[in-house]
Amino acid sequence: xxxxxxxxxxxxxxxxxxxxxxxxxxxxxxxxxxxxxxxxxxxxxxxxxxxxxxxxxxxxxxxxxxxxxxxxxxxxxxxxxxxxxxxxxxxxxxxxxxxxxxxxxxxxxxxxxxxxxxxxxxxxxxxxxxxxxxxxxxxxxxxxxxxxxxxxxxxxxxxxxxxxxxxxxxxxxxxxxxxxxxxxxxxxxxxxxxxxxxxxxxxxxxxxxxxxxxxxxxxxxxxxxxxxxxxxxxxxxxxxxxxxxxxxxxxxxxxxxxxxxxxx
Amino acid sequence: xxxxxxxxxxxxxxxxxxxxxxxxxxxxxxxxxxxxxxxxxxxxxxxxxxxxxxxxxxxxxxxxxxxxxxxxxxxxxxxxxxxxxxxxxxxxxxxxxxxxxxxxxxxxxxxxxxxxxxxxxxxxxxxxxxxxxxxxxxxxxxxxxxxxxxxxxxxxxxxxxxxxxxxxxxxxxxxxxxxxxxxxxxxxxxx
Numbered sequence: 434x435x436x437x438x439x440x441x442x443x444x445x446x447x448x449x450x451x452x453x454x455x456x457x458x459x460x461x462x463x464x465x466x467x468x469x470x471x472x473x474x475x476x477x478x479x480x481x482x483x484x485x486x487x488x489x490x491x492x493x494x495x496x497x498x499x500x501x502x503x504x505x506x507x508x509x510x511x512x513x514x515x516x517x518x519x520x521x522x523x524x525x526x527x528x529x530x531x532x533x534x535x536x537x538x539x540x541x542x543x544x545x546x547x548x549x550x551x552x553x554x555x556x557x558x559x560x561x562x563x564x565x566x567x568x569x570x571x572x573x574x575x576x577x578x579x580x581x582x583x584x585x586x587x588x589x590x591x592x593x594x595x596x597x598x599x600x601x602x603x604x605x606x607x608x609x610x611x612x613x614x615x616x617x618x619x620x621x622x623x624x625x626x627x628x629x630x631x632x633x634x635x636x637x638x639x640x641x642x643x644x645x646x647x648x649x650x651x652x653x654x655x656x657x658x659x660x661x662x663x664x665x666x667x668x669x670x671x672x673x674x675x676x677x678x679x680x681x682x683x684x685x686x687x688x689x690x691x692x693x694x695x696x697x
Numbered sequence: 698x699x700x701x702x703x704x705x706x707x708x709x710x711x712x713x714x715x716x717x718x719x720x721x722x723x724x725x726x727x728x729x730x731x732x733x734x735x736x737x738x739x740x741x742x743x744x745x746x747x748x749x750x751x752x753x754x755x756x757x758x759x760x761x762x763x764x765x766x767x768x769x770x771x772x773x774x775x776x777x778x779x780x781x782x783x784x785x786x787x788x789x790x791x792x793x794x795x796x797x798x799x800x801x802x803x804x805x806x807x808x809x810x811x812x813x814x815x816x817x818x819x820x821x822x823x824x825x826x827x828x829x830x831x832x833x834x835x836x837x838x839x840x841x842x843x844x845x846x847x848x849x850x851x852x853x854x855x856x857x858x859x860x861x862x863x864x865x866x867x868x869x870x871x872x873x874x875x876x877x878x879x880x881x882x883x884x885x886x887x888x
């Protein structure tokens with residue numbers, strides 16, 4: 434090995450040789466690592482597989498258990514909904530070629546379940562979009578989906594299921610996303626960002642029930658013009674409703690209107 | 698026509714948005730307003746249906762619990778209520794609410810029919826009842842139809858006679874009924 438710096442023309446040959454050796458060694462190390470990782474992964478996946486099979490009925494029926502299982506899969510980088518994560522990557526075909534992880538383990542039931550939830554979520558967002566400006570609380574959505582007619586009675590869903598369902602829509606370029614306002618999660622069904630001020634105002638409404646311009650001025654120390662602009666934007670997007678029958682205009686969030694039966 | 702006020706004590710299950718203060722202010726945003734008009738239309742129809750009201754006088758109605766939430770101290774204003782009814786009176790194609798209301802006094806816009814069932818729909822219901830009870834070719838008085846014991850279980854029992862005549866006239870035009878007799882003594886025969 435070339436341990437010292439060579440001089441003269443011979444050094445060129447030496448250097449080439451050295452870098453080649455390094456490269457070789459590196460490749461060996463890498464392949465050892467990869468194979469050991471692959472072994473670990475395959476062992477793990479087969480364990481996960483066994484586990485999922487063993488508990489499949491519980492996973493299907495118990496929403497809490499399902500959520501925990503899904504979380505576990507997430508932590509170790511197995512996305513239960515994305516088929517590409519299981520096959521394809523690393524050239525490994527651990528659990529078969531077609532369908533996602535869920536499909537292989539649960540015979541398609543699980544995917545269908547999430548897709549069904551997703552369909553309900555989309556329906557609900559569309560139905561309520563003009564009333565709430567395309568912002569729907571995850572919790573409200575879950576309650577409504579839980580007793581939805583399409584899914585059949587008695588099907589329990591958790592917030593986690595709803596979030597997962599919304600995520601499953603992502604590959605479709607649906608424009609559905611989850612946003613966090615304050616401590617509350619919302620499904621945004623209109624691909625339009627809320628700016629910081631708008632999110633702040635919505636958060637204030639969450640806490641106080643409604644806002645007025647002067648409340649914003651006092652609580653957030655905003656200039657009147659700033660408060661007015663934010664409110665006007667929210668109003669134009671249908672995210673708040675105005676009540677004119679007060680000494681000062683009050684702005685309310687239409688979030689709680691969901692679930693009102695309006696048929697007939 | 699009975700005043701809507703006297704019904705205020707009966708329990709009508711108001712929707713949750715009835716407790717939402719901005720519901721009583723017509724919204725400036727056109728998308729939001731479109732939903733709001735539909736919601737108001739639904740509320741008015743189900744309220745009228747619940748209380749068997751066929752015609753409302755706007756001035757009276759805006760003081761009734763339908764348009765006024767005493768608890769919240771919110772009220773749909775006269776002009777806003779008129780806007781809602783105007784919208785209801787237009788057909789879907791005109792961007793309205795499917796002709797679920799109709800001004801009785803034309804341009805005055807003070808009194809309106811609320812069609813929680815349109816006369817055509819009533820005509821269908823009545824024709825079906827005649828069919829099911831085997832009363833084709835039987836002569837009935839209109840009074841019997843409205844107040845008779847045989848129709849107590851029917852939704853139109855005790856209905857505003859004017860609505861009944863509107864509905865019967867539709868059946869007449871379809872050749873399914875014939876109305877005869879002098880005013881107050883009308884009889885009807887179904888085919």
